[in-house]
Amino acid sequence: PRIAVLLSGSGSNLQALLDQHAAGALPATFACVLSNRADAYGLQRAEAAGIPTAVVDHRQYPDREAFDRALAEHLEAVGVDLVVLAGFMRILTPVFVERFQGRLLNIHPSLLPDFRGLHTHERALEAGVEEHGCTVHFVTPELDAGPAIVQGVVPVHPGDSPEALAQRVQVQEHRVYPLAVRWFVSGRLALTESGVALDGQVL
Numbered sequence: 785p786r787i788a789v790l791l792s793g794s795g796s797n798l799q800a801l802l803d804q805h806a807a808g809a810l811p812a813t814f815a816c817v818l819s820n821r822a823d824a825y826g827l828q829r830a831e832a833a834g835i836p837t838a839v840v841d842h843r844q845y846p847d848r849e850a851f852d853r854a855l856a857e858h859l860e861a862v863g864v865d866l867v868v869l870a871g872f873m874r875i876l877t878p879v880f881v882e883r884f885q886g887r888l889l890n891i892h893p894s895l896l897p898d899f900r901g902l903h904t905h906e907r908a909l910e911a912g913v914e915e916h917g918c919t920v921h922f923v924t925p926e927l928d929a930g931p932a933i934v935q936g937v938v939p940v941h942p943g944d945s946p947e948a949l950a951q952r953v954q955v956q957e958h959r960v961y962p963l964a965v966r967w968f969v970s971g972r973l974a975l976t977e978s979g980v981a982l983d984g985q986v987l
């Protein structure tokens with residue numbers, strides 16, 4: 785299977801996937817790493833791994849739909865079986881999501897359905913939760929609301945800063961995202977009408 789990774793920033797989740805691939809644990813091809821920002825460090829990680837990169841700058845398009853069409857056209861030209869959102873900081877419209885539904889994954893830095901949207905670590909600390917974490921989910925048109933595949937849970941410690949908590953969560957991100965991607969490319973994971981199925985069992 786051919787994977788595309790979409791990112792806007794550092795790309796540490798991309799790196800976790802590349803490391804798994806280098807270790808022989810991800811039976812797939814990275815077809816493309818695409819960013820809306822030319823300065824995303826994740827593009828350098830891709831180049832270092834010999835993966836084709838592309839920049840589709842959202843500021844060059846009149847609206848979200850036009851940007852989404854350009855993204856979709858690029859990915860269809862490359863030919864991809866799975867689209868992995870890894871810190872891609874653009875909200876995707878149904879124009880894009882419906883085209884890739886069932887083969888579009890995201891990782892969100894909270895235990896969904898808690899704390900959809902931005903600033904999740906700050907909000908978790910403000911809410912005083914004892915546990916926090918991250919969720920890999922299939923993307924559906926509603927933001928951060930698609931069905932969950934796997935979560936990584938961490939404790940919240942007294943006196944945690946958002947940065948300390950974020951770091952603890954990222955360790956889990958780098959564990960669970962490669963796991964979910966491996967399930968998908970091995971044909972074990974699917975989005976069905978009854979929800980997420982792993983090895984034919986609805987989760």
Ligand code: GRF
Pocket residue numbers: 791793794795796797798826870871872891892893918957
């Ligand atoms: C992660 O925290 C992820 O959960 C969120 O964006 C961040 C991306 O980090 N969606 P990185 O670019 O993979 O380091």
